[in-house]
Amino acid sequence: MDPIEAAIDAIESREAGASFSYRAVARRFGVDRTTLSRRHQGITRSNAAAHQQQQLLSPQQEHELMIYIERCVKQGLPPTREMIQNFAGSIAKVEVSESWVSRFLHRHADKLTTKWSAGIDRDRHKADSKERYELYFHMLFSKMLEYGIEARDIWNADKKGFAIGVTNRSKRIFTKVV
Structure with missing residues (x-):
């Protein structure tokens, strides 16, 4: 004491x-x-x-944010600084600054780390076309009907994990392996 x-x-x-x-x-x-x-x-x-008293989030709220980050990492979608900023803002009910995210990461440096993720391959990016996507999804839909697969059973993952809207290199937050 x-x-x-x-x-x-x-x-x-x-x-x-x-x-x-x-x-x-x-x-x-x-x-x-x-x-x-x-x-x-x-x-x-x-x-x-x-x-x-001066902290934006209470210790319990920061703990919930840590659980959110861990869950994202386990699901193959390590969050970006912007994702953490948005989630913390929704918890706090106020806008959260980029510097708050930096301080949060510093406070939890024993559990969190940042790494750069690679962007989409140039050849894959060049292969993007509306016609190919329409053909792919038409075939996918017909196979889903043929085999009775529901939409909720489909996941978007490859060797790099989930890549929602990510086409270029970005910094991601990961939990440290203990």
Whole structure:
């Protein structure tokens, strides 16, 4: 326990109406008298308590954000900084800055890391055409009907994992392997 907290507990645990001296209690616990009296009277808070009040997300909300990131990584879609920014903004109900995402990643550096993901191959990008997609999806739909496959059973994955709307190189956030 923090010496200031121990001193405050000693003050609080005395009998009702018993007199005490901040100076004597501060000397006994080796803390500053002024800090002790201000903290006991509720004038100031500990640095940790003050910092927690200033954070955009509560510890529980940050924990939920970590669970979201872990789930995305396990599903093969490591989130981008923008995805984390959007999700945190929806939790906090306010717009989240890019620098907040940087601070969040720094706070959780023991569990999260960033890596660059490769973009789509140039030959694959050149092969894009509306006609080929229409032909592919027509064949896919006919096979789905033939074999009784439902749309919810289809996943978009290749050797690089999910790639929703990603055609160029981007930085992704991953959980660290422990």
